[in-house]
Amino acid sequence: DLSAREFGLAEEFLRHPDQVLSREQLLSRVWGFDFDPGSNVVDVYVRYLRAKFGPERIETVRGMGYRLR
Secondary structure, eight states: OOOHHHHHHHHHHHHSTTTOBOOOHHIIIIIITTTOOOOOOHHHOOOOOOOOOOSEEEEETTEEEEEEE
């Protein structure tokens, strides 16, 4: 089962497969405008999704963001 935020994050990755999405893009699209740009909330939720879908599915692109493979 996915939480609402996990679902929203997974949906963003599925809408943009093989495209690198920055933390800022994910924050604004999933969390809306009420977010702290210095927050690690995206990293935390990516970790949750990796635990559920497998670590190989979501790739970290250093200095850029994340990509669904």
